[in-house]
Amino acid sequence: MPSALITGITGQDGLYLAELLLAKGYDVHGLIRGQNNPKRQLVEKLLPEVRLHNGDLTDLSSLLRALRDAAPDEVYNLGAVSFVAYSWENAHLTTDVTAKGVLNMLEAVRLHCGYREGSDQVGGVRFYQASSSEMFGKVQESPQHERTLLWPRSPYGVSKVFGHHMTINYRESYGLHASSGILFNHESPRRGPEFVTRKISQAVARIHLGLQDQLVLGNLDAERDWGFAGDYVEAMWLMLQQPAGDDYVVATGETHSIRDFLDEAFGQVGVTDWTPYVRQDPRFVRPAEVDHLVGDASKAREVLGWKPRVTFRELVAMMVEADLEATRQGW
Structure with missing residues (x-):
């Protein structure tokens, strides 16, 4: 049975992704911040099969413990301070979680797996980073694709750009199977x-x-460019089934x-x-x-075979x- 660890499992994407992975026969683990997290009961009610681990993206030691206990084949880093408007009110916290938290998670995976520069990545943990269309900000071309210049317009967008480039850097520096999904706005009743x-x-x-x-x-x-979150989590999973990590825009094109x-x-x-x-x-x-x-998801369609349904x-x-x-x- 393959296993997966999901950060941000209490959010809409985390819940839909956990359901998808459970349906595929995964042993699913979720990282949750704080023993008294009010959303813990929601996860336990909807997804009783998921095993929860206490941890915080700002605390590297807690991430290493979660990786040790979950022993995942795949890590999906969905955790973030994700409300854009709030990022202006608390840019420091947004940066600590949404930017530096990605670095902490990547470093925890590297240490957990013993990755070395130029090492063989076979058998290692595969990593997914939740990048965002907010990275495009003051858009320089339309539609936006994987090579479009990033010009973020909020502390949240800036933090996502940092995490995006750090994911690319770990892929190129350590051979980590790391992919970023540049997801355009995706909604659901769980939003x-x-x-x-x-x-x-x-x-x-x-x-x-x-x-x-x-x-x-x-x-x-x-x-x-609005799509359904339940469709978009399938693209996340498909990225980690590819022979090598890469970056993909996930969008409807409308x-x-x-x-x-x-x-x-x-x-x-x-x-x-x-x-x-x-x-x-x-x-x-x-x-x-x-x-x-508005996103151009041609690459996701051609390489992953993904397209939105809703x-x-x-x-x-x-x-x-x-x-x-x-x-x-x-x-």
């Missing part, structure tokens, strides 16, 4: 409520059920604005004009905006329906 897509789907459900009057947002014209998302979300409850329910507030506008992101409309419908049900049930 955190602080993210704009989930904020919208929850608000639509509450407005429809008479529990909320208004939704307050920032920039409605920002455009993103772009939609926040206004498009609002159209689809409110349309799910029969509202064709959402303007009476939505108010813009400058407080929710980023200090440095990323206006337009359409934008199906994704929005899925999220609104899930939040309608959750709101009705009082979750």
Whole structure:
């Protein structure tokens, strides 16, 4: 039975990835920060087969212990301070976790496996790094692909660029089978409520059920390439099944604005004009905006045989329906 260790297992990607790996017969381990982590019970309820290990991406010794105890064949580093807006409020913590945490994880894998420069990588741990389309920031070409110049526009994006290049460096310096997935925005009913897509789907459900009057947002014209998180975790797994590590853009190739998302979300409850329910507030506008992101996933399609299955409309419908049900049930 192959084994895998997932950092950030409490997030939407970690949960979907764990489900995928369990279905493929993996022995799945998750790294979780703090014994009293409030999300621990969620993982234990949804995925009782997963074995959890206490650890912190800022603590190298805890990562080495987790690797020793889990003895994984594959490591998926999904852990990060991932809410972009928060990264301006606490750039230091974002850097410690999202940037230096990648270095800690890579070094822990190197030490655990005894990698040496020029050594044979056969039998070693395979490593996946969750890179992000936010690295492109002030985009220099469209669509964005693996060779597009990186120009991050937030402390989060800068941290992701550091982790991305460090992953490449460990691959080139130590022969580590390390891959980075440059994932464009991917959503699901498991997305955190602080993210704009989930904020919208929850608000639509509450407005429809008479529990909320208004939704307050920032920039409605920002455009993103949105896909379904459940599709994207399959690309992560496929990367680590390749003969050698590499970098891949994972995206749908379609772009939609926040206004498009609002159209689809409110349309799910029969509202064709959402303007009476939505108010813009400058407080929710980023200090440095990323206006337009759309990915070219040709490489992932050709090398990995990956393509998204869930359409934008199906994704929005899925999220609104899930939040309608959750709101009705009082979750």
